[in-house]
Amino acid sequence: MNYQKPRGTQDILPKDINKWHRIEQAIREITKIYGFEEIRTPIFEHTEVFKRENDSSDMVNKEMYSFVMGDTSLTLRPEQTASVARSYVENKLYGLDLPLKLYYVGPQFRHERPQKGRQRQFHQFGVEVFGDKSPYLDVECIVLGYHLLQKLGIKNIKVKLNTLGDKISRDNYREKLVSHFSQDINNFCGDCQRRLNQNPLRVLDCKADVNNTLMKNAPEILDYLNDESQQFFESVKQGLTLLGIPYEVDAKLVRGLDYYCHTVFEIVSTDDSLGSQSTIFGGGRYEKLVEHFGGPQTDAVGFAMGLERVLLACELDHAINSIDAYVLCLDATLQDKAFKLVQDLRNNGIITQGDYFSRSFKAQFRSVDKLNAKFAVIVGKRDDENNQVVIKDITLQQQDTVNYENIVSYLKNKMKGE
Numbered sequence: 001m002n003y004q005k006p007r008g009t010q011d012i013l014p015k016d017i018n019k020w021h022r023i024e025q026a027i028r029e030i031t032k033i034y035g036f037e038e039i040r041t042p043i044f045e046h047t048e049v050f051k052r053e054n055d056s057s058d059m060v061n062k063e064m065y066s067f068v069m070g071d072t073s074l075t076l077r078p079e080q081t082a083s084v085a086r087s088y089v090e091n092k093l094y095g096l097d098l099p100l101k102l103y104y105v106g107p108q109f110r111h112e113r114p115q116k117g118r119q120r121q122f123h124q125f126g127v128e129v130f131g132d133k134s135p136y137l138d139v140e141c142i143v144l145g146y147h148l149l150q151k152l153g154i155k156n157i158k159v160k161l162n163t164l165g166d167k168i169s170r171d172n173y174r175e176k177l178v179s180h181f182s183q184d185i186n187n188f189c190g191d192c193q194r195r196l197n198q199n200p201l202r203v204l205d206c207k208a209d210v211n212n213t214l215m216k217n218a219p220e221i222l223d224y225l226n227d228e229s230q231q232f233f234e235s236v237k238q239g240l241t242l243l244g245i246p247y248e249v250d251a252k253l254v255r256g257l258d259y260y261c262h263t264v265f266e267i268v269s270t271d272d273s274l275g276s277q278s279t280i281f282g283g284g285r286y287e288k289l290v291e292h293f294g295g296p297q298t299d300a301v302g303f304a305m306g307l308e309r310v311l312l313a314c315e316l317d318h319a320i321n322s323i324d325a326y327v328l329c330l331d332a333t334l335q336d337k338a339f340k341l342v343q344d345l346r347n348n349g350i351i352t353q354g355d356y357f358s359r360s361f362k363a364q365f366r367s368v369d370k371l372n373a374k375f376a377v378i379v380g381k382r383d384d385e386n387n388q389v390v391i392k393d394i395t396l397q398q399q400d401t402v403n404y405e406n407i408v409s410y411l412k413n414k415m416k417g418e
Helices: 014-033 058-063 081-090 135-151 167-182 190-198 200-205 227-242 272-277 307-313 332-347 361-370 381-385 404-415
Strands: 044-046 065-069 072-076 100-109 121-130 157-163 247-249 260-269 279-286 300-306 325-329 352-354 375-379 388-393 398-403
Touching (some): 014 100, 014 121, 044 081, 081 100, 081 121, 081 300, 121 135, 121 307, 135 227, 135 260, 135 279, 157 227, 167 190, 167 200, 227 260, 279 307, 300 307, 325 332, 325 361, 332 375, 332 381, 332 404, 375 381, 375 404, 388 404, 398 404
Parallel strands (some): 157 247, 325 352, 325 375
Antiparallel strands (some): 044 072, 065 072, 100 121, 260 279, 279 300, 375 388, 388 398
C-alpha cells in the first residue's frame, strides 16, 4: 500500500502554516474594510450546479471530480461562484438589501496537470456582488483584490481589462469569430474545434494555437460593441483611472466560464519567475447564473484568487512560532505544582508550555529555545519553599524572583513592556 498524498495535493506543514494564516488574516481585514461578509458553501454539490447545458469550459468538460451515490451525481466544487449563486437563490438572499457583497475562502478541486502554483486541490479567495449593474462595483472588486496584493507586499502587478459586451454585442462578435476561424479550424487543436461551436470566444483563450496567424489576426470585441456596452466599459476604465489603478486593455482577454458578460479582468504579475502562473486572480461581470438556479434576474460581479499563486508571488518570510512562557520544573516532587501553574497561566491568556517528562534542566532549556519562549518560569525546591519562582526574560537575559500570586501580573506587565 502506498501511503502517500494523492498527486496534485499537498500537506501544509506547521513550518509553512504561518504564511497561510497571514494571507487569510489580510483577506479578512480587507473584506471587512470593503463591507463584504463571509459565506461558506458545501465542498461538494449536485453535479448540475456546475455542469450547465452547452458549457465550453475545460473545467466542466475535463476537470471535474464527480461521483455517484445511489441515483445522485455529486461533484467536488471546481469553483465557487456557482455554489454561491445556488446558495443566494436557495436561501432567498435576494430579499436582503442589495447589493449583497459576499466573500469565501476555501479548497476547490480540478483534475488537471499539476505544476508550480497549480494543484488538483487548491485554495481560492473570491468575492461575489449581487444585485446591481453598476460599473462602480466592477471597479471596487478590482481595487479590493489589487489592495490585498499590495498589503501582502506584491508590487510587480498590472491589471488587464476587457469587455465581452452585452448579449447583442456578443452575438454579433460570435458571428464574425465563427466566420474568421472556420476557414482553417481543422488545423487548430481539438479543444478549439469544439469551442468554435459551443463558445467561439473561448478559442481566443487557447494556449496551444496562440501563434497561429488566424489567432493573431482575429477580430476584436471592441469593434462590435453597441453604445450601451461601450459606455459601460468606458465607465469602468474611468473608475480605475479615478482611483489611480493602472490598467491595460487586452482585447483578447476572455474568461474560462461561459456566464461572463461586460467587464472581464485579470491581475497578473510581471515577475518573470512565475512563468505561466503569472495570473494571480481574475473575474468579471456575469448574468443569467442566478436565473439558472431559479432566482430573479440578477446582475453580479466577482473574482477568484488562487492562494497558492499568491504564495508564489509574495515574499512572506516564515514567521517564527513563539510562546509567551515555558515552565521548567527542577524537582520531581513539584511536577504537579508546575503542571497546574502551566494551566493557570493559560487560563489568563498567556501562551504557555511545560515539561511533561521530568527531564534535566539542560534538556528543558533546549525546549525554551526551540519554542522561542519569551520567558522561562523556573519552579525549584528552594524558591518554592518561599512560595516563589524565578522568571527569566530570555530576550533581555534578566531574571527576577516572583511570588506565586504575582506571576500572572508580572508576566502580563512584562509582555506589555512595562
